[in-house]
Amino acid sequence: MSDWHLLAESTRGDVVENQYFGIAVVCDTLGNIVHAWGNPERAVFPRSALKPMQALPAVSSGATDHYGFANQHLAMLCASHSGQPMHVALIGEMLGKLGLDTQSLQCGRHQPYYDVAHMDDGLPPLSHYNATHHNCSGKHTGFLACACHQQADTAHYLDPLHPVQKAVQQSIVELSGEAASAVHAATDGCSAPTYALPLRGLATAYARIAAATTASPDSAEGQLGLAMMAHPTLVSGTGRGDEFLMQLMPDACIAKMGADGIQAIGLPQHGLGIAIKIADGNGRAPVMAALSVLQHLKVLPDLTPKQHAEWLRVPLHNARGICVGEIRPRPIV
Secondary structure, X not given: OOOOEEEEEEEEOOEEEEEEEEEEEEEEOOOOEEEEEOOOOOEEOOHHHHHHHHHHHHHXXXXXXXXXXXXXXXXXXXXXOOOOHHHHHHHHHHHHHHOOOHHHOOOOOOOOOOOHHHOOOOOOOHHHOOHHHOOOHHHHHHHHHHHHHOOOOOOOOOXXXXXXXXXXXXXXXXXXXXXXXXXXXXXXXXXXXXXXXXXXXXXXXXXXXXXXXXXXXXXXXXXXXXXXXXXXHHHOOOOOHHHHXXXXXXXXXXXXXXXXXXXXXXXXXXXXXXXXXXXXXXXOOHHHHHHHHHHHOOOOOOOOXXXXXXXXXXXXXXXXXXXXXXXXXXXXX
């Protein structure tokens, strides 16, 4: 049996040109598999879908309360943000509360995903930006808050043996329900430690975060899940997938993408988590696959024609703006 299931495809004219294989799994809070397409035991890197778990020590240690982080700051700890002014301002606020500056962030820098001032003419050179524009700067600020609160070293906060990173790894193990031996360490694009785990564990973690928003809203998991649902544009950015999913299902969906074809979702009203990995890491397919899973679970609201066109049958245009095909999900049963 193949690890991978056909989840989406793209066309050129009337011919299917590309097929996107992946794995999708739905789990409950006990780690039971409710539905699976492909092999849910395959180890994958959730990448940025780990961020709510990586933010847990900052909340559970009391650091976020100590430094007066508000709900929108908690959302930023979980964000893969677009580097819009609102994102950059909130990172600056949090660093200021810690008595730190941009130089303390060790995530590096990249051109932001969205810069409205330059969308027509292209982005300025990389030198125009700093580490607060990096999509992972919120996560790194959370690491620093936890380190400062514990009076731990902030210069080496990304060392896997640093107390903050050891707490992060423990949070991932506990929330996913996976054995420590099944969680494999590596280094992420932002230089932070990252971990591979069975996709089932990622779905279980999101089921537990989602359930906590109703069962224990004052817990670290509950606070982070509620903050994400309250501020979808902070978690993501204008016009991006996580914003779309959480606005489509207000107060009923926690959505977090990850690089290289990852999408994770928690459903608070159902105590379920969904995790998706696209085999080749293609970033166009995960939201489509997620919508197919949500439709299968009968929890997806009706899409407007505009939403349907933007997310379920997405036109593909060439350099002259001519529609040459589309990308669309494959029905799952």
